[in-house]
Amino acid sequence: MLYQFAANKDQLKIYSDEETIKAWLDVEAALATAQGEAGVIPEDHASQIFDACSIDNIDREELWKSAQNVGYPIFGLVRQVSSHLPDGPNGHVHYGATTQDIMDSGQALQMSRSLAAMDQQLQTLGDLLSEISQKYRDTVMPGRTHAQQAVPTSFGATVAVILDELRRQRDRLAHAYNSVRVISLFGAGGTNAAQGPHSIEVRSRVAELLGLRDTDVPWHVDRDVLAEYGYFCATICGTLAKLARDVVDHSRSEVGEVFEPYNPHRGASSTMPQKVNPISSELIIGMSSTASALLSVFTRMQEAGHQRAAGEWQAEWLAVPTMGTLAGSALDEAIVIASGIRVNPERMKENLKIDGGLIMAEAQMIQLAEYLGREDAHDLLYEASTLARDKSLVLADALREVAKNAGKSDLLPEKLVAPEDYLGEAGHIVDSAVAAWSSTPALQKG
Known part of the structure; x- marks a missing residue:
């Protein structure tokens, strides 16, 4: 374990x-x-x-x-x-x-308590991410697609996307909680x-x-409610692994935009004195990988036949507590990250300039499209981007050279669009995610 x-x-x-x-x-x-x-x-x-x-x-x-x-x-x-x-x-x-009546009902109590504890963790984590998202609402940074710089975004908007996923996960938790807290008392053959x-x-x-829901239909061999518990635990680990992966990638020495909390010897190496490894993120990614593999056991549980399982039930005895512990542990580590996350806005600003500022290609294309039309503007920026890479030029300078060669210098605006002017709905995304989170109700316990 x-x-x-x-x-x-x-x-x-x-x-x-x-x-x-x-x-x-x-x-x-x-x-x-x-x-x-x-x-x-x-x-x-x-x-x-x-x-x-x-x-x-x-x-x-x-x-x-x-x-x-x-x-x-x-x-x-x-x-x-x-x-x-x-x-x-x-x-x-x-x-x-019968034996399974007692064990299933007991497990229903445990799973509902497990989910209630996770809901408290989700509340803490979501509140922290909401604060981070608001704090960095207008902090410009490179947006990345396919691991390459794409267009500018804000760090607040980046966090807001994860916050909104947490909101959806909390809804799933509430549904799973209501599903699992059900009595089992149907005797030997149901x-x-x-x-x-x-x-x-x-x-x-x-x-x-017991504080459980009543049911008139036996579920000795109908384990979809347990599969729902397993699905929630696995997917919350997946959500947190997304957060962890972003922290790992943004904390690379070559990027240096976001880091985990720091204290003496946190993430230290036994041989390399300079190391500050993203240990919480690594734990979350490892836990998510394990939870993902373990989820397959929950679908196998549903294969139980007749009126009593012959092996599928026993798989639950390890899978259920392990999955709950994985999810709760991943939430712990995510809270650690969010509680002391270190953000470097200056490095984000500097990274917007690397590669000659090519991250502004779309922005400048849209700016020129008003005068040239979208396709001609796209071709002009494509040629300018190629020239900027080939000659290690700043995109704006390459664009001016290409436009001059094409006889279109007079169509270039005096001031090309800047990263902070090309954030689109980033601020609205933050505001919407924060508002949605704040209106998410706490778990209604039975």
Whole structure:
């Protein structure tokens, strides 16, 4: 799994042994309570079972030993809970339920808590990116396409694009949260026959007690809700990898426009004293690569047949907590970057001039199109760009030479357009992204 230093502590706790067992015990306790209220089992039995469903009553070493032998942990869990009860109540633990009911419902609790924790991280990250985008709203920098300078943009607009993607991801998180927080209580074959005539009433009450949604249709072998969780985690890693890749590229020595936070020995090399490596960005890219590969497991989960999986379910036991931890950890590192990002506006301004200022070719073409028409202006700037490269000239000088040779010098404006005058909607993009983010509602927890 992840190196311990890089792993998100909230996700590690949510999917820890202790919290996993507690989630199962919470489901068993809620089941007994609901059955007691419905008269399925005596109320005093339900009360005693509720009290016995305590983590303090579970010998974890014995639980995992039993699970390895049985193949599943709930058999051993029920035996241990029952051993702390007198005759009578001990026969009503896990009454009418099946192993997957308890594990699926427990996992639903964990996944919803996982997403709620990520939503808080998204709020923090989005707010930071919103501030950065506004701060550098009008800071001109080279825009790049195909890894080459294209047209001027602003650093604020560059960040705003990522901010708006975060907004969409937050919408996806809310949808995934509502999807995963669903009860599973349908018995051995999905018909809930063992729960008897009060099955629907009991399931509804268990869902209410756990803060989960009720459903009348079993999902033991329908794992699209888990696939949605996996998809969100993988794609949020992808969004953050886009941010990380931009930081890596902009922090290259030859570019030098944007850097990660700095403190002594951050990103240091054991042999090259000058190095300040973009370590958070590298972690995010690595996590995203792993999450992308792991996503394929979530689609394989959906292949489970009949009324119970034969192997596909087991894949979840590693994939779900790993994916949640990857996403939470990538968000951690993105927050680190956004909290202390270093921006060099002067270097951005200088980089606009490299390659003879060829980044202004389109701008000057559009400026001349008013007099020459677009196609003739395009041809003139193409020839000027070629000349500028061949003779290492500034584009403006090359344009004047080409225009003179073509007998069109009189058509050139006295002042050619400057980078800060060719930002188009950059400012509006920032304002729109910031406004949209600020109106994005916080997660409505069930």
